[in-house]
Amino acid sequence: MPRQRVIVPYPPDVIAEIDKIVGHGKRTAFLVELAKREIKLNRQREALRAAAGAWKAEDHPELAGGAASWVREIRQESVKRYEQVQRRREAK
Numbered sequence: 001m002p003r004q005r006v007i008v009p010y011p012p013d014v015i016a017e018i019d020k021i022v023g024h025g026k027r028t029a030f031l032v033e034l035a036k037r038e039i040k041l042n043r044q045r046e047a048l049r050a051a052a053g054a055w056k057a058e059d060h061p062e063l064a065g066g067a068a069s070w071v072r073e074i075r076q077e078s079v080k081r082y083e084q085v086q087r088r089r090e091a092k
Contacts, residue, residue, distance in 0.1 A: 010018075015027070034070040057063070063070050 018027055018030060
């Protein structure tokens with residue numbers, strides 16, 4: 001991908017801290033990675049804002065007792081099925 005040169009003035013103390021972290025020769029890569037990370041976080045925040053209100057408690061009555069309770073219940077179903085299979089095998 002072709003790169004475009006952009007001149008962005010930074011305060012000397014910020015440049016000094018960046019150089020301590022990555023060294024003089026790797027500033028650009030560090031700043032590009034930092035910018036990409038911030039862009040990704042910004043997109044995630046926008047998606048969360050757009051989805052606000054999409055989850056309605058009345059659409060998920062199984063979670064009325066809380067997610068942990070629901071997970072325990074689901075896990076117990078697996079245990080019960082396993083026990084039923086074991087009893088059938090033993091009965092044969």
